[in-house]
Amino acid sequence: MTWTLYGRLLSSRFLLGSAGYPSPDVLRRAVRTSGAQVVTLGLRRTLAAAGDNGFVAALRAELRQSGGHLLPNTAGCRTATEAIILAQMARELFETPWIKLEVVGDEYTLQPDPWELVAAAEQLVKDGFQVFPYCTDDLVTCRRLLDVGCEVLMPWGAPIGSGQGLLNPFALRTLRERLPGVPLIVDAGIGAPSHAAQAMELGFDAVLLNSAVAQAGDPVCMAAAFRGAIEAGRLGYEAGIMARQDMAVASTPVDGRPFLIA
Numbered sequence: 572m573t574w575t576l577y578g579r580l581l582s583s584r585f586l587l588g589s590a591g592y593p594s595p596d597v598l599r600r601a602v603r604t605s606g607a608q609v610v611t612l613g614l615r616r617t618l619a620a621a622g623d624n625g626f627v628a629a630l631r632a633e634l635r636q637s638g639g640h641l642l643p644n645t646a647g648c649r650t651a652t653e654a655i656i657l658a659q660m661a662r663e664l665f666e667t668p669w670i671k672l673e674v675v676g677d678e679y680t681l682q683p684d685p686w687e688l689v690a691a692a693e694q695l696v697k698d699g700f701q702v703f704p705y706c707t708d709d710l711v712t713c714r715r716l717l718d719v720g721c722e723v724l725m726p727w728g729a730p731i732g733s734g735q736g737l738l739n740p741f742a743l744r745t746l747r748e749r750l751p752g753v754p755l756i757v758d759a760g761i762g763a764p765s766h767a768a769q770a771m772e773l774g775f776d777a778v779l780l781n782s783a784v785a786q787a788g789d790p791v792c793m794a795a796a797f798r799g800a801i802e803a804g805r806l807g808y809e810a811g812i813m814a815r816q817d818m819a820v821a822s823t824p825v826d827g828r829p830f831l832i833a
């Protein structure tokens with residue numbers, strides 16, 4: 572059940588965002604309950620909260636205990652140049668080559684800008700970063716990101732914070748089929764545990780989400796619900812989900828053979 576991201580061995584397939592929790596304590600407990608070994612952190616938000624109200628410290632303490640990793644992100648960036656500068660600051664501040672690259676091209680959907688994203692990823696890889704690009708589910712954009720050196724892709728399920736689930740299962744299935752062996756993480760738009768299970772059943776390697784846990788009535792309980800759903804979805808995928816049929820196929824044997832194998 573273990574897997575790797577840029578050479579780091581992980582057992583959890585749940586990546587959790589750290590924004591918008593009711594308090595640092597709820598965040599800490601949600602992270603612990605989720606079992607997440609990767610937690611994202613918006614650098615702009617962190618810098619804006621100078622003096623930081625304890626939240627970064629709480630997060631780092633929790634991750635130290637669990638052996639987890641911080642994944643700083645460039646949320647709020649609109650150009651490659653902006654994202655590159657922020658990534659460099661993140662590397663200094665958090666002493667990690669990991670960067671979740673977000674370069675948004677549309678205010679209404681918060682859709683990633685593919686051109687700026689690829690340009691930023693190319694430069695960051697050259698500068699020694701290990702880039703986790705937040706991208707759309709477009710296969711060609713994903714290929715370009717791999718071409719410039721990204722080893723992981725994070726296609727969206729739906730717009731950030733919308734909770735709409737997997738809006739384009741066809742595109743996600745296509746990515747999985749066309750990019751075998753590439754770690755694929757559905758990122759954003761997940762609203763309910765069933766959405767996360769669906770992503771895992773499609774063969775995605777992991778799920779990243781934030782709003783669905785942070786905005787839940789009980790974020791800690793919701794973290795547990797997502798943990799179970801992600802594990803169940805992965806197990807289902809690994810077990811081999813039965814082929815869908817258009818018509819009924821009798822499940823009760825009628826020819827006297829209780830098992831398919833002789």
Ligand SMILES: CC(=O)[C@@H](O)[C@H](O)COP(=O)(O)O
Pocket residue numbers: 587588589590611644646671673705730731732733734758759760761779780781782783
């Ligand atoms: C936290 C983070 O990295 C977000 O940018 C991410 O995309 C989460 O999206 P949701 O809040 O929709 O889960």
